[in-house]
Amino acid sequence: MTLPLKYHFFISAIFLLASSSLQAKANGEQLYSTHCSACHGPNGNGGVGVPLALPDFQYGVTNDYLTKSIRLGRPGRIMPAFTELSNDDVKAIVKHIRSWAPGKPFKYSNKKIKGNLKHGKKIYMQSCAACHGAKGEGGKGTGVTFSRPRDLPVIAPALNNTGFLASAPDLMIKTVLMNGREGTPMLSFLKQGLSEKDIDDVVTYVRSFEKKVTTKKTTEEINPVASFESPHSLKETIAIIKRAIAGKNFRIIREQYLNQGLVEKGKENKKQVMIYFCNFNFLNRALAIDPRAGLFLPCRITAVEENGKVTVMSTNPLYMSSFFNNEELDKLCEELNQIYTDIVEESTF
Amino acid sequence: MKYNNLTKFLIGISLLLVIATSQAEQLMMARTKQTFPEAMLNLQETIRDVGYTVSRVQRIDIGLTKSGYATDKYRIVFFGTEKEIALISKKYPHLIPNIPWKIAIFAEQQDTLLVTANPMQFSNKQYPGADKYLLKWKNDIEKIMSILRKSE
Numbered sequence: 001m002t003l004p005l006k007y008h009f010f011i012s013a014i015f016l017l018a019s020s021s022l023q024a025k026a027n028g029e030q031l032y033s034t035h036c037s038a039c040h041g042p043n044g045n046g047g048v049g050v051p052l053a054l055p056d057f058q059y060g061v062t063n064d065y066l067t068k069s070i071r072l073g074r075p076g077r078i079m080p081a082f083t084e085l086s087n088d089d090v091k092a093i094v095k096h097i098r099s100w101a102p103g104k105p106f107k108y109s110n111k112k113i114k115g116n117l118k119h120g121k122k123i124y125m126q127s128c129a130a131c132h133g134a135k136g137e138g139g140k141g142t143g144v145t146f147s148r149p150r151d152l153p154v155i156a157p158a159l160n161n162t163g164f165l166a167s168a169p170d171l172m173i174k175t176v177l178m179n180g181r182e183g184t185p186m187l188s189f190l191k192q193g194l195s196e197k198d199i200d201d202v203v204t205y206v207r208s209f210e211k212k213v214t215t216k217k218t219t220e221e222i223n224p225v226a227s228f229e230s231p232h233s234l235k236e237t238i239a240i241i242k243r244a245i246a247g248k249n250f251r252i253i254r255e256q257y258l259n260q261g262l263v264e265k266g267k268e269n270k271k272q273v274m275i276y277f278c279n280f281n282f283l284n285r286a287l288a289i290d291p292r293a294g295l296f297l298p299c300r301i302t303a304v305e306e307n308g309k310v311t312v313m314s315t316n317p318l319y320m321s322s323f324f325n326n327e328e329l330d331k332l333c334e335e336l337n338q339i340y341t342d343i344v345e346e347s348t349f
Numbered sequence: 350m351k352y353n354n355l356t357k358f359l360i361g362i363s364l365l366l367v368i369a370t371s372q373a374e375q376l377m378m379a380r381t382k383q384t385f386p387e388a389m390l391n392l393q394e395t396i397r398d399v400g401y402t403v404s405r406v407q408r409i410d411i412g413l414t415k416s417g418y419a420t421d422k423y424r425i426v427f428f429g430t431e432k433e434i435a436l437i438s439k440k441y442p443h444l445i446p447n448i449p450w451k452i453a454i455f456a457e458q459q460d461t462l463l464v465t466a467n468p469m470q471f472s473n474k475q476y477p478g479a480d481k482y483l484l485k486w487k488n489d490i491e492k493i494m495s496i497l498r499k500s501e
Contacts, residue, residue, distance in 0.1 A: 033498060038378035038462055047380075047457050080374065224471060225446050253412070258438060261404030262431045262449065272438060272445070276407075280416035283409070287420070292376070292464045294409055294453035297425055302446055304438070315446040323375035323466055 028096030031089050035082060044100050048291060049079065050154050056181040058101035061172065062108060066094045068167035076327035077138065077158050078290065108171035113203045120205030123198055128159075131185060136160030136209045140289070140328060154184045160209035174203050224319040226340060228348040230303070230310040234271060237303050237310050237347050241275055244346040245301070248339050250277040253298055271305040282336070289328045296320055299336070301343060312348050314340045375470050377487075379463045379494035382501045385422040385454075388461035392426060392454055395496045399489050401428040404449050423455040433482060441479040447471055450486060452493075463497055465490055 033042070040046060044053030051057065070090050073081035082090070098105075125134065132138055138158030157164060159173075177199045180188035189199055230237040238255070245252055258272035276298040286293040302313045317340065321333035381388050393403050407425040414420060429449035437444050452465045468486040473479065 035374070037498075038380040038464070041460075042380060042382065047460075047462070080376075082374075084374070224473075225443050227443070256405075258445065258448070259404075259429075259431060259434045261427070262402050262429055262434055269435070269438075278412060280413055280418060284413060284416075284418045284420075287413075287423075291455060291457075292378075292453065292462075294423055294425060294455060295376075295451070295464055295466060297409055297453070298407055300446065304442070304445060306439075306442075311442070313442075313446045320466065323470065 028092035028094075028099075031085075031093050032096045035085070036093065039078070044097065046154065050157070051183075052097050053100040054154075054181070054183050055101075056179070056183060058098070059103065059105055060176055060179070060181065062105055062169075063094050063098070065167045065169075065172060066097060067091070069163065070094070072163040072166055073325065074158065074161050074163040076325060076330075077161055077163075078324065078326050079163070080325050081163070106172070106175060108169045108175070110169050111171060113170040113174060113200050113207075115197070115200035115202070115204035117201070117204050117208055119198070120201030120203070120208075123194065123202050124205045127189065127192070127194070128202065131156035132159050136206065156185070159206050162210070165207070165210050170203050170207060173206055174199055177202060222316060222319045222322060224316055225313060226316055226344055227311055227313045228344050230312050230348040232310065232347075234273070234303060234305040234310050237312060238273055238275065240347040241301050241303060241312065241343060244343040245275070245277045247346075248279075248343065250279045250282075250299065250339070252277045258302065258304075272302070273304075274300055274302045276300050282332075286329070286332055289332060290324055290326050292324065293329060296333075296336070299340070301340070301347075303347075312344050314344055316340075375467055377465050377467050377490055377494055379498045380457075381461050381463070381497045382459070383461055383497075384459060385456040385461050388463075388497065388500070389422075389424060389426075389454060391497060391500050392452065392463065392493070395493050396426065396428045396452075399492055401430055401489070403428045421456040423453070425451050425453050427451045437479070437482060441476050441482075443473055443476060444471060444479060450490075452490075463494060 036049075036052075038047075039049030040052050041049075045051050046054075067090055069079070070082050070085070070093060073079045075081075085093075133156070136159035138161070139155035159165075176186065177189045177194075178196070180186050180191070189202075190196070194202075232240065242252055252275060254274075254276040256274055256276075257268035257270060258274055260268050277300070278298045283297065286296065296317060300314065304311050304313065317333040317336040318330065321330050381391070383391060393406075396403055403426060405427045407427070409423040409425060410420045413423070427449045428451070434448055437448055447466075450465070450468065452463055454461060454463050456462075468483040468490070469480075471479075472483055
């Protein structure tokens with residue numbers, strides 16, 4: 001079969017599009033600026049994310065660790081898995097991150113450390129759990145903006161995180177335990193009086209977290225929007241929504257039409273009403289967990305009348321929360337989702 | 350395969366490719382070296398330059414401070430177009446709770462961070478017609494973020 005000329009152009013364009021998507025320009029600085037800088041800072045000084053330019057971090061991690069961390073992320077701990085980047089892109093980003101390193105990093109073999117699990121647990125509980133959590137869940141919050149004092153450069157990483165455990169070889173964990181990380185609260189445990197054998201035992205205990213993996217719902221399993229038909233008129237529905245909001249200890253901060261501010265005053269569609277509300281204690285908790293959580297704000301329920309039918313809608317905070325890859329935020333959003341559900345149900349009952 | 354079917358097939362593949370590459374990151378973020386007041390002004394001007402109207406700015410920090418909580422500067426900027434809001438709310442009501450679109454903007458030391466959801470995350474198989482609007486918003490937000498990223 002011979003294709004007309006226009007199809008040749010079309011097919012070529014598709015291949016061009018595909019290849020340009022899959023083999024994006026490997027400009028490390030530009031890629032870092034687009035994908036990493038918002039959290040880790042333009043010079044790797046940290047922010048929402050950890051400070052990558054810290055000399056002890058640079059010396060202590062391998063390129064393989066950085067590559068795997070980019071690829072796998074830290075499930076539930078904000079750092080997303082960058083699965084869409086090409087290998088060349090990831091390599092270029094790692095190279096750019098390495099440009100801040102004043103020297104060559106350590107190299108580790110993948111040799112497994114076999115210590116005493118029971119003894120390792122005992123030491124872990126005494127010396128590590130206060131910062132890294134009893135189950136290796138890590139410190140709470142993130143970023144320097146709201147979640148912790150600005151002079152504290154990093155929160156304790158989650159050692160039970162599947163992304164961390166898959167990225168860090170035993171010898172890397174051991175080296176950090178032995179030397180500590182200058183510029184962070186992580187101290188050298190050799191200097192704290194532990195022996196190398198004790199440290200091997202702790203590594204063995206940390207590695208045992210690998211067996212306790214949990215799975216979470218994917219976005220495909222969560223409905224992004226809650227939408228219910230109201231048996232009441234639009235006016236009555238709005239009045240019930242407001243009462244329900246007050247009943248949940250939230251404050252109504254604004255009521256406005258959907259297209260208000262976009263159309264000339266007086267020409268708004270008065271059958272599309274948004275009710276914004278807030279509980280500042282709740283809000284403060286959310287921002288302490290993740291400073292980007294403002295994206296949920298303010299809380300909102302929308303009531304719309306179309307062809308005489310009134311519908312009450314809200315976003316599903318759990319769906320939005322799934323974008324943040326933050327387990328702590330997920331928990332808070334479960335609470336918020338329940339509040340939204342209660343308000344919507346009450347106003348449409 | 351007939352040529353008109355081939356055309357449909359090729360268009361379908363093209364759209365799938367565009368959508369697949371657009372869904373990569375769930376959040377769209379940018380850091381600008383501008384201070385918060387500069388970035389706030391720049392963001393609103395850039396939104397207008399890209400063809401949207403800023404419908405409202407919610408001052409999150411003011412509410413928090415009034416309630417006794419310490420906070421950095423934090424705002425939410427809502428934007429859209431009259432035409433798109435009217436069309437989307439009529440044809441794709443599942444998107445109503447997410448419009449007008451918003452960008453959260455907050456200070457982080459001397460820098461300012463911007464964050465929004467990738468509109469393509471709200472793509473719904475039941476409403477494939479909405480994808481062209483979501484994709485347009487995504488591309489426009491990318492432009493906005495890119496301009497802010499480069500601003501000093």
